[in-house]
Amino acid sequence: MLTTFVHTGDFHLGRPFTFLQQGNYYGKNKRKELWKAFDEMIAYVKEEAVPLLLIAGDLFDSVNVLTMDIKRAAEGLASLEKTWVVIITGNHDYHGDSSPYKKVEWPRNVYIFKEDVFRSVYIKELNTEIYGMSWVKNEYRAFPERSFNSIKLNDTRYNILMAHGEVTNQSLYLPIDLRMIEKKGFDYIALGHIHKPGLTPGGVAYCGSPVPLNFGETGERGFIISQVKTDYENQSFITSSGFNPIESRKYETIDIQIVPEDSYQDIINKAIRCDSDINRQQNYYRIRFTGYINPEIQMDWINDDLEDAFYYVETDTSKLEPDIDLELLIKENLNNPIGQLLTELGKIAEPEVRKKAIIYSIEAMIGEGVLK
Ligand SMILES: [Mn+2]
Secondary structure (H helix, E strand, O other), X not given: OOOEEEEEOOOOEOOOOOOOOOOOHHHHHHHHHHHHHXXXXXXXXXXXXXXXXXXXXXXXXXXXXXXXXXXXXXXXHHOOOOOEEEEEOOOOOOOOOOOHHHOOOOOOOEEEOOOOOOEEEEEHHHOEEEEEOOOOOOOEOOOOHHHHHOOOOOOOOEEEEEEEOEOOOOOOEOEOOHHHHHHOXXXXXXXXXXXXXXXXXXXXXXXXXXXXXXXXXXXXXEEEEXXXXXXXXXXXXXXXXXXXXXXXXXXXXXXXXXXXXXXXXXXHHHHHOOOOHHHHOOOEEEEEEEEEEOOOOOOOOHHHHHHHHOOEEEXXXXXXXXXXXXXXXXXXXXXXXXXXXXXXXXXXXXXHHHHHHHHHHHHHHHHOOOOO
């Protein structure tokens, strides 16, 4: 009898991480964090003696991950002596010629779907049948409807569907028609690919990435744990699912509004006040400056000046506008070379280049005392 199961996926183990800020330090830490999350998930399943673990694709980041990484994952899964592990492959770790799943020996408690049509595996002691489709190439524009339609569920069993794709009409990444697959009557639908976790009351779930992988992945991360009760009277199953968070460094994107009255130190202080000291020393920050800045201030060193206050920080100053009334300046200098120069610079088509050219010339003219 199935009592409980864990649904995870999208670990992207073996991913090489790159960061804008200095060297390989952050990439190495990120790699460690991914393995820590994997180990934590394994430890949870072991301690709670969870009988079934579902991995809904993209366990590995690519078909080129190191064999030592594949072995490490296989060893972790092998340590789950009381657990059946069922895996489908995704677009990143698809089961083609160089499949990571061909490179190591998988333990006996692990079942891997290896075809891109729906097949099932029945685990008798859990009275559970799991249907799954794996990726064997890196693109699917259509859902394998024919093989899906031929599925006939045995209602006396707990039935699970596993698929890696996108709930949408059109996609290169296996479009899934949710209403169509829900009609079949599965007790639980374990999806992978979308990294934002999501759970419907009807038992359809994206497990999400257990560790956020970039600035686009915000919010809580972890895996899904489901409890199953048998309703003997109605001969059906009642599933209740919840989210088990895993602690990891978060990605934060923060907008900081600058006004022309701000000094350079004011700007630094505003950036540092964006979050508590504990959070700043923990998470990844992308700080986007917006608004109008005193043209005397150069932002070239802002990242260096913020570094010590953060575990990781990257800054974006491209939305910042110099506080210059260009029209007024040109008007005031109509009959001299300054006015002529500014008029010419104002004609530069590319806005970023125009902005920089005007700021630098004005700074130079202020520096030389030509302009006040
Ligand atoms: Mn994917």
